[in-house]
Amino acid sequence: MKHLFICTLFLSITASLLGQDLEYAKDIISKLSSPDFKGRGYVEEGNQIAAKYIKDQFTQIGLKPFKKDYYQSFKIDVNVFPDKVLLSFDKEELVAGKDFIIDASSPSLKGEFSTYTVSKQDLMIDANVRKAIEQTAGKFLIIDERKFKSDDKESVKKLNELINFLKYSPQVPSAGTIVLTSEKLTWDISSEQGGKVSFTVCKDIDIKTISKIKVEVNASLIKSKTQNIVGFIEGTTQPDSFLVAVAHYDHLGKMGKEVYFPGANDNASGVAMLLTLAKYFKAYPPKYSVAFIALTAEEIGIVGAKEFVENPLFDLKKTKFLVNFDLAGTGDDGIKVVNGSIYKKQFDLLTDLNSKNSYLKSVQIRGAACNSDHCMFYQKGVPCFYIYTLGGIQAYHDIYDKYETLPLTKFVDYAKLMIDFYKSF
Structure with missing residues (x-):
């Protein structure tokens, strides 16, 4: 009876925390996809504005940096249209x-x-x-x-x-x-x-x-400074091993002075999921450490992920599992799991957790695909999924991918499923 009470109380606290965090996620997405962030590209410092905002969120949550700060900086070539x-x-x-x-x-x-x-x-x-x-x-x-x-x-x-x-x-x-x-x-x-x-x-x-x-x-080929943003929560009993959550925060930026691409679903929503999980695990740290990586330059060829795996801030061989969150803002029809057929044991665990709790309409399997940041980690032998939500809006890489039309239909249930998944390791 006592055990049942504790479990019920824990579930109640979790639901309450995530209910509050839906408003937090909405605020994150609203800000990141607003005109002030210039489409999070390389015109008018949009990428830098977004990076500072995410860094400030890391600080407020209480994530630890691996170095003196959260940034892993490097430069990229990019063709821009500033005028x-x-x-x-x-x-x-x-x-x-x-x-x-x-x-x-x-x-x-x-x-x-x-x-x-x-x-x-x-x-x-x-x-x-x-x-x-x-x-x-x-x-x-x-x-x-x-x-x-x-x-x-x-x-x-x-x-x-x-x-x-x-x-x-x-x-x-x-x-x-x-x-x-x-x-x-x-x-x-x-x-x-x-x-x-x-x-x-x-x-x-x-x-x-x-x-x-x-x-x-008016076009300019420039060399732009950019950065991954990396922090972690120390595990309670095995802090030298890591669970990892990644999401890219960059988007397409601006096409001329007037037109910007908001990127609410792609991928302000993934960043919101990353930060939601960071807030939860800061409050309830698991036995393994959890690394949170906001990656840059995904849209230009998965460059930020490549930079990280070539210059990792922790031993990648000690990664228990990594999940790449992209397009996390719908979920009407469930989620698709890239690499699900590769890591079938972990996929079956995910589907079992979903079935027991009826979080999402479906958890669909997909094979390997080098179509997002997870690919760079996968090529280094890191066990990983890339998960994206299904259904809802069709806006993608256009001016209509806005916060105002992003349903976030199953965001909280999706977050609950991923918390359960991480806690199962």
Whole structure:
């Protein structure tokens, strides 16, 4: 009876603590995805603003640094757009982020250009490709993908390779490229600057009416200082071994002076989960130490994780298990567990915990995939999962990934499941 009372009391305290921490998580996500944080990229010090904020949270929670402070600093190359990014069709100015995005590796360019248009379907004929190359000298090549359909995956792959050739090759004499699409706009970030400007446009436009386009792009390839932020809670009985939680805090930043990419789900939500777990385990430390790593430069090629595993602040061989939290803001349909089929014992433990407590609708298994920060640790032999939530909003790498529309449907239950999982070691 006494044991039952203690268990009930503990569960009640845990539920109360996490209930309060939903408001804490909302505050974290709201701030990190606000205009003040500049999209957490490398224009107007967005990445540095976010790092300082997370560092301050580490301090307030009471995490210990491995060194004199929480930062693991290094430099990266990044192509940025700190000033104008303008595109006009004749006299109609398109809206950046909503109507178009610029290719992340684009250089600077300013001018008014004639156009040559070809459909994606037309590019399946060699003669049309040759004509497109011949006719585009000094012009903008417009490739219309909007009505293209094909079930032949190999043909589509080859066609996309051809389009990349037309967009970027110095053998093609065009001034730049515009791809018209009916798909959602999804931006990226690049560590390189190419030789040609390229835009992707999603707007209902009659291409027959386009005679001239106007372009103004200011791009800079810079070397930017950035940093991982690392702290830990000391274990009660085996402090030399570690459980690890990681989440990247960087995002895409700004595209010109006006447009920023909030990154609420990707990955302010993952940072909120990281900090929520840190608050819990500070209050209830487990037998093993727990390291919390807010990683930078994930969007530019998992660079922050690579920096950490090449210069680890603790012995990676003493890692009991690591979980990478990314896209943690929905959960209507459960979670997907990358590396679940690799570490089947731990995956089965996770599913058992979920079944016993009915936390989430599903815990779905997936194999290995080098698609986020966990990959660098996995390649070093660190047992790990990468977990992301399923269902809810579809916003991703666009201007619509906002705090205001992020449901956080199962955030608290997801946190409870992960606490149970960590405590099982």
